[in-house]
Amino acid sequence: MADGTNARGAAGPARLAVFASGRGTNLGALLRAFPPAGDAEAETVLVISDRSDAGALEVAREAGVRALHLPFGRDREAFEATANAALRASQVDLVALAGFMRVLSPAFAEAWRGRLLNIHPSLLPAFPGLHAVRQALAAGASRSGCTVHFVDAGVDTGPVILQREVPVLPDDDEASLQARIQVEEHLAYPAAVRSVLRGEARDDGTVGSAR
Numbered sequence: 001m002a003d004g005t006n007a008r009g010a011a012g013p014a015r016l017a018v019f020a021s022g023r024g025t026n027l028g029a030l031l032r033a034f035p036p037a038g039d040a041e042a043e044t045v046l047v048i049s050d051r052s053d054a055g056a057l058e059v060a061r062e063a064g065v066r067a068l069h070l071p072f073g074r075d076r077e078a079f080e081a082t083a084n085a086a087l088r089a090s091q092v093d094l095v096a097l098a099g100f101m102r103v104l105s106p107a108f109a110e111a112w113r114g115r116l117l118n119i120h121p122s123l124l125p126a127f128p129g130l131h132a133v134r135q136a137l138a139a140g141a142s143r144s145g146c147t148v149h150f151v152d153a154g155v156d157t158g159p160v161i162l163q164r165e166v167p168v169l170p171d172d173d174e175a176s177l178q179a180r181i182q183v184e185e186h187l188a189y190p191a192a193v194r195s196v197l198r199g200e201a202r203d204d205g206t207v208g209s210a211r
């Protein structure tokens with residue numbers, strides 16, 4: 001990837017897939033940076049959602065990207081097998097989890113190691129898991145932010161690629177702090193993807209420290 005080839009060793013832009021369960025504003029930011037065609041480093045080729053009503057599917061369709069609803073149900077293995085087949089069929093090099101509200105298996109994380117990214121609305125390792133913004137407020141944190149990291153077998157535990165910080169203001173509620181963090185997320189995710197594609201951040205501890 002850093003040598004101008006994508007993860008399949010082929011020349012040309014890397015092929016990006018995004019998993020999302022929600023509104024898809026981070027997906028939108030990724031699509032602005034990496035539309036289906038036009039960027040030299042990456043093109044978004046596939047969006048997968050576990051929810052049929054996810055705004056992200058609509059965002060993908062509007063951008064002309066293949067949008068796939070794959071129910072998660074109780075069968076994570078079946079979801080992952082189908083997702084893997086779709087990722088292979090679309091020759092995907094890199095997967096970005098963007099508000100994907102399911103925990104993928106250690107086997108899936110291992111299979112995609114170094115090529116599977118997540119964004120989380122806190123300065124990890126602070127406040128992992130659900131309701132990170134609420135957790136930061138409850139803890140009385142004076143600053144928070146977002147983290148893009150490689151996914152490992154844990155939940156929000158993989159090596160950090162990039163973080164962006166925001167202040168927590170005295171009159172913040174969950175919505176106001178989340179909105180401030182999301183502005184930073186939309187800058188952080190495309191930057192982190194580029195840093196991985198350029199080989200500046202690797203899933204071996206040699207990660208960048210851009211803030």
Ligand code: GRF
Binds near residue numbers: 020023119120121
């Ligand atoms: C983001 O805040 C992300 O950090 C979290 O879920 C949210 C997704 O938002 N994991 P959106 O669907 O991208 O707007």
